[in-house]
Each structure stands twice: as C-alpha cells, then as structure tokens.
Amino acid sequence: MSLRYLLQRLGTLLLVLFGVSILTFSIIPLVPGSPARVTLGVMATDASVAALEHQMGLDRPLTTQYWTWVTGIVLHGNFGSSLISGKPITEQVRHRLPATLILAFTALLIGLIIAIPSGIVSALRPGSARDLGVSVMSQIGVSIPDFWLGILLILVFAQYLHWLPSSGYAPLSEGLGAYLRHILLPAATAGVISGSIMARFVRSAMMEVLGNDYVRTARAKGLDPRRVIGKHVLRNAAITIVTIVGLQMATLLSSVVVVEIIFAWPGLGSMALNATLQRDYPVLQASVLLFATSFAVINLLTDLSYVLLDPSVEYA
Amino acid sequence: MSDASIARTPEAAGAGDTTGRRSLLRRALRHPLVVTGSIVVLALAVVAVFGRWLAPFDPTTMDFAARFAPPSWTHPFGTDDFGRDVFSRVLFGAAVSFKVAFIAVGISGTVGVLLGLLAGFLGGWIDELVMRVMDILFAFPAVLLAITVMAILGRGVGNAMIAIAIVYIPIFARVTRGAVISVRGREYVTAARAMGQGSWRIMLRHVLPNSLGPIIVQTSLSLAFAILAEAALSFFGLGTQPPEPSWGRMLSEGRSFLHQAPWMGIFPGLAIMVSVLGFNLLGDGLRDVLDPRSSR
Numbered sequence: 001m002s003l004r005y006l007l008q009r010l011g012t013l014l015l016v017l018f019g020v021s022i023l024t025f026s027i028i029p030l031v032p033g034s035p036a037r038v039t040l041g042v043m044a045t046d047a048s049v050a051a052l053e054h055q056m057g058l059d060r061p062l063t064t065q066y067w068t069w070v071t072g073i074v075l076h077g078n079f080g081s082s083l084i085s086g087k088p089i090t091e092q093v094r095h096r097l098p099a100t101l102i103l104a105f106t107a108l109l110i111g112l113i114i115a116i117p118s119g120i121v122s123a124l125r126p127g128s129a130r131d132l133g134v135s136v137m138s139q140i141g142v143s144i145p146d147f148w149l150g151i152l153l154i155l156v157f158a159q160y161l162h163w164l165p166s167s168g169y170a171p172l173s174e175g176l177g178a179y180l181r182h183i184l185l186p187a188a189t190a191g192v193i194s195g196s197i198m199a200r201f202v203r204s205a206m207m208e209v210l211g212n213d214y215v216r217t218a219r220a221k222g223l224d225p226r227r228v229i230g231k232h233v234l235r236n237a238a239i240t241i242v243t244i245v246g247l248q249m250a251t252l253l254s255s256v257v258v259v260e261i262i263f264a265w266p267g268l269g270s271m272a273l274n275a276t277l278q279r280d281y282p283v284l285q286a287s288v289l290l291f292a293t294s295f296a297v298i299n300l301l302t303d304l305s306y307v308l309l310d311p312s313v314e315y316a
Numbered sequence: 317m318s319d320a321s322i323a324r325t326p327e328a329a330g331a332g333d334t335t336g337r338r339s340l341l342r343r344a345l346r347h348p349l350v351v352t353g354s355i356v357v358l359a360l361a362v363v364a365v366f367g368r369w370l371a372p373f374d375p376t377t378m379d380f381a382a383r384f385a386p387p388s389w390t391h392p393f394g395t396d397d398f399g400r401d402v403f404s405r406v407l408f409g410a411a412v413s414f415k416v417a418f419i420a421v422g423i424s425g426t427v428g429v430l431l432g433l434l435a436g437f438l439g440g441w442i443d444e445l446v447m448r449v450m451d452i453l454f455a456f457p458a459v460l461l462a463i464t465v466m467a468i469l470g471r472g473v474g475n476a477m478i479a480i481a482i483v484y485i486p487i488f489a490r491v492t493r494g495a496v497i498s499v500r501g502r503e504y505v506t507a508a509r510a511m512g513q514g515s516w517r518i519m520l521r522h523v524l525p526n527s528l529g530p531i532i533v534q535t536s537l538s539l540a541f542a543i544l545a546e547a548a549l550s551f552f553g554l555g556t557q558p559p560e561p562s563w564g565r566m567l568s569e570g571r572s573f574l575h576q577a578p579w580m581g582i583f584p585g586l587a588i589m590v591s592v593l594g595f596n597l598l599g600d601g602l603r604d605v606l607d608p609r610s611s612r
Contacts, residue, residue: 012451015448015451016448016451016452016455017455019448019449019451019452019455020452020455020456023452023453023456027464027467027468030468031467031468032468032469032470139593139596139600140589140593142596143540143593143596144589144592145544145547145548145567145585145588145589145592147548147551147567148567148581148585148588148589151567151570151574151581151585152581152582152585154574155574155575155578155581159574159575251457253457254457254458254459254460255459257457257459257460257463258459258548261552269460272460272463272464273463273552275467276463276464276466276467276554277552277553279467281467284464284467287460288456288460288464291457291460292455292456292457292460293455295454295455295456295457296455299455
C-alpha cells in the first residue's frame with residue numbers, strides 16, 4: 001500500500017469527520033424555534049428560556065458555538081451536559097460506549113457463525129436443495145424487521161420458556177454466565193439479520209473463487225476436496241469476506257441502535273432515542289457523533305484491510 | 317471502431333430499444349424472483365388501495381367487550397387491548413406503509429438520481445462536492461440519521477417521509493453516478509455531443525434512460541427498506557401517531573401485551589416482513605435481469 005493512498009484516505013476521513021461534526025452540531029440550530037423553549041415546554045417563562053439559552057451557549061454566534069463544542073470534544077472529551085439530568089454526557093458515554101461495542105461485536109460473531117458455514121454449503125452445491133434452503137432463509141433474514149425478531153425472541157425465550165432475561169445488561173465483572181444470559185437475545189437479533197446478509201456475500205465470494213482455473217487444477221490433480229476448499233478457496237475468498245465483515249460492521253451499528261431500544265440495552269442507541277423523545281439535544285448530538293465517527297473509521301479500516309490483504313490491489 | 321458502432325447514433329440506439337425492452341420484459345416475466353416478488357407486491361398494493369373497503373371493521377372503533385379476543389372467524393387476527401379488530405387495522409396499515417414508502421422513495425429517488433446524474437456526467441468539482449456530501453451522509457447509521465431528522469422536524473408521518481427520504485438520497489446518488497460513469501463514454505453519447513446537443517439534453521435523453529437498470533433495482537430495494545424504516549420510526553413513537561393504524565405502531569402497542577395477546581404483535585410484524593420480502597425479491601430478480609454482473 002502506497003503512503004500516498006494511505007494519506008489520501010486519511011484526508012478523506014478527516015473531511016468526512018469535519019462534515020459529520022458540522023451536521024451533528026447543526027441539530028440544535030436546525031430545531032424550529034428555540035431548543036430551550038422546546039426543552040422547557042410552552043409554559044416556560046421567557047426568563048427561564050433565556051437562562052437555559054445562556055447555559056447552552058445559544059446566545060453566542062454559531063461559529064463560536066461550533067468551535068467551543070468541537071474543541072471541547074476533541075481536546076477534552078467533553079460532550080457538554082444533559083439538559084434533563086444536568087450530568088456530564090461524557091460520564092454516560094463512558095458507560096454506554098463499551099456496552100454498544102460489546103453488543104455489536106457479539107452480534108457480528110453470531111452473524112459470522114451463521115454466514116460462513118451456510119455460505120460455503122450453499123456455494124459448494126449451487127442449485128441444490130441446501131442452496132435453496134440457505135437462499136430462502138437468507139431472504140427471510142434480510143426481510144425480517146429487527147424490532148419484530150427481537151419481540152419474537154423475547155416472547156419465546158423470556159416469556160414462555162423463561163430461559164433468558166427479556167432485557168437489561170450485565171457486565172463481564174458480574175460473571176460470564178450473567179453476561180452471556182443478558183447478551184444472547186439482543187446479539188442474536190442483530191446477528192441473525194447480519195448473518196443472513198453476509199451469507200449471500202460469502203456464497204457469491206466462494207462461487208467466484210470456485211470458478212477459477214487454479215481450483216479446477218487442484219481438483220484435477222486429485223487433491224482432497226476439503227484441502228481444496230481450505231487451502232485454495234477459503235483463503236482467496238477471505239479477502240472479499242473480510243471486506244464484507246467491515247461493511248457489515250458498519251451496517252450492524254444501525255441494527256444495534258434498534259436492538260438496544262427493544263432490549264433496554266444501556267448503549268448509545270437507546271441513549272439517542274431517549275434523548276430524541278426527551279428533546280435532550282446535547283445527548284443526541286454526542287450519540288450521533290460517536291456512531292458516525294465509528295462508522296467512518298470502520299469504513300476506512302475496511303478499505304485499508306482490502307488493500308493489505310490483496311497484494312494485487314494497489315491504489316494510486 | 318467497427319461500422320456497427322459508428323452506425324449507433326442516438327437515433328439508431330433508440331430504434332433498437334423497443335426490441336431490447338421487449339426481450340428484457342420477457343426475461344423478467346420468466347424470472348422466478350421477479351414473478352414471486354411482483355405477485356406479493358401487487359397483492360399488497362391491492363390491499364393498500366382497497367383495504368378500507370375490504371376491512372370487516374372500522375380500525376379505530378373500540379369494543380371493550382371484545383378486548384384481547386384471540387383469532388377467530390369474526391376476528392381473524394384477534395383484537396387488541398381496546399377491542400379493535402387487528403385484521404382491519406393491518407389492512408388499513410398497508411395504506412400508511414405504502415404511502416410513506418412510495419413518497420419517501422419518490423423524493424429520495426428524484427433528488428438522488430439528479431445529484432448522481434450531475435456528478436457522474438459532469439465530473440470535476442461538481443462530482444467531488446456532491447460525492448463528499450454523500451460520503452458525510454453515509455457516515456450516519458440509517459436508523460440513527462432518521463431518528464435525528466425526526467428530532468429536528470418533530471414527530472408525525474409527514475416528517476417520517478422526509479427523514480426516510482434524506483436517508484436514501486446518498487444511496488440513489490451513488491448508484492446513479494456509477495451507472496452514469498459507465499454510460500457517459502459510449503459512442504451514442506459522443507455522437508450526441510458531436511451533433512451539438514446540450515449537456516442537459518444528453519443527460520436526460522441518452523444517459524439517464526441507459527442508466528435506468530441499477531436505478532430501478534435500487535428503487536425496489538429502497539421501497540423495502542422504506543417500509544422497514546417507517547415501521548421502525550412508528551414503533552419508536554416518532555412516525556405515525558395514534559389512533560391512525562400503522563404496522564410499526566401496532567407492533568409497539570402489542571409489545572406490552574406479548575404474553576396476554578401475542579397476535580397483537582405477530583400479525584403486524586408478519587405484514588411488514590411479507591411486504592419487505594416482496595420488494596426484496598422483486599429487486600433481486602430485477603437485478604439478475606437488468607444488471608447481471610452486480611448480482612453475482
């Protein structure tokens with residue numbers, strides 16, 4: 001990978017992050033009327049609205065407000081204070097960010113456990129009953145609303161079978177058992193859907209590699225079929241699969257927002273919705289900014305991993 | 317350049333189009349995904365348009381004597397906590413879902429296609445500017461972007477349409493730009509330029525019609541996601557407001573009575589899934605027919 005390409009991609013990332021910060025900051029100025037009035041309600045006196053506007057810094061020029069906000073985050077990790085609780089948002093973020101990341105990675109793991117074997121099985125016998133079965137399941141998985149799947153899983157595993165809790169979060173410090181019991185349903189909800197999407201990509205990546213001359217040669221040489229798959233096909237399909245995982249990780253974050261809300265998971269997604277419902281705009285800004293930044297960074301890492309993994313790909 | 321390609325002036329390209337379109341239509345009508353998807357979507361469209369006449373009950377009429385009635389001949393999908401007929405509410409909900417999905421995708425398609433067309437055809441700084449703005453919008457997870465737009469605009473079905481439209485503009489812009497770039501160097505575009513046609517005329521008469529394949533596929537897939545997004549926003553209490561029946565809203569209401577009346581959550585969810593599945597199947601099938609390389 002050339003240094004020029006790396007710098008170019010980093011430059012694009014910075015540009016995107018700058019744009020993201022502008023758009024996220026714009027949430028407050030774009031709210032029709034005064035956000036302070038919206039937060040306090042129509043019965044609030046002009047004096048209390050003015051006081052809140054001053055506290056939020058809304059009486060200053062927009063450029064000053066942006067600069068204060070962005071430098072506070074970049075230099076001090078300070079996202080401001082919640083309008084509802086008055087507590088520093090950074091404190092909330094510190095608790096909620098790990099919960100979101102753990103949920104996203106566990107969901108990704110479940111997705112991969114579903115996608116890789118089913119994608120391989122499907123690609124090895126295209127047109128077979130197994131392939132059709134995987135395709136049908138994958139179509140259903142892609143079409144099923146995540147919030148509905150979550151509800152169904154709660155209904156079956158929490159309400160009828162009483163195997164797992166219907167909501168909540170237990171950190172690893174409370175023991176592996178409690179942690180797994182709490183994370184399984186939300187992670188499975190997001191994981192099944194992303195696994196369905198990834199299975200289609202794994203299948204098509206495998207099919208592409210299976211059609212190559214070197215695979216035909218390896219088979220013609222009489223190599224053990226498992227070895228052909230393991231040594232030649234999977235290794236070459238891995239490049240595409242890694243790219244898909246990266247892209248899926250970004251999409252998964254979107255699903256995680258929904259899943260967190262369904263399962264009362266104390267992450268950034270539920271924080272964003274609660275902030276929206278309570279009109280706690282600074283909290284919403286923090287959540288949106290963190291999600292978008294993670295999204296942009298994951299996209300960059302995916303692009304870079306693609307170049308690193310496949311030496312034949314070189315960008316100017 | 318062969319004689320055949322020299323002869324392919326804009327007029328010549330147009331003359332061969334009818335045969336090409338017929339052949340495409342024949343292929344589409346034989347494709348199992350297109351056929352299955354079309355049947356599902358058409359059936360749902362009929363429900364969306366005629367649902368109010370097909371519904372056996374008024375979707376908002378309460379009957380407290382029939383609260384939480386399980387599925388029966390009178391109430392095929394049971395009743396909810398206010399004794400309202402879930403079947404009638406699901407039928408009415410189709411109209412809301414389809415209206416929001418079509419209007420939102422109509423807005424995002426129009427704006428996104430126009431931006432992608434300009435970026436792909438004109439290139440240069442316009443391309444850079446449009447695509448960087450799209451990159452920025454892409455950095456927001458779809459649901460979160462929709463929630464954020466709703467936070468600014470406020471709750472309601474109209475604002476949900478705008479929020480969903482904003483989410484899908486970058487997707488249409490990217491898809492259109494890619495298609496336009498692959499078309500803009502073709503002989504018939506060069507010929508049109510040589511004939512002195514203006515940029516707008518070339519874009520609208522030659523480039524756009526020949527870039528429609530991926531855009532049509534994206535439209536179908538976006539309709540699927542728009543139905544999901546509307547349901548999600550209504551589920552969170554941001555989209556359709558009570559007492560208007562919407563699938564997402566019904567799911568949200570049914571969530572509180574999962575153990576007591578699971579049908580309140582099961583049937584609206586099924587309706588969402590079948591609609592999304594229909595548009596997905598149609599989109600995937602159309603991709604196989606119109607854009608075979610990308611479906612591999």
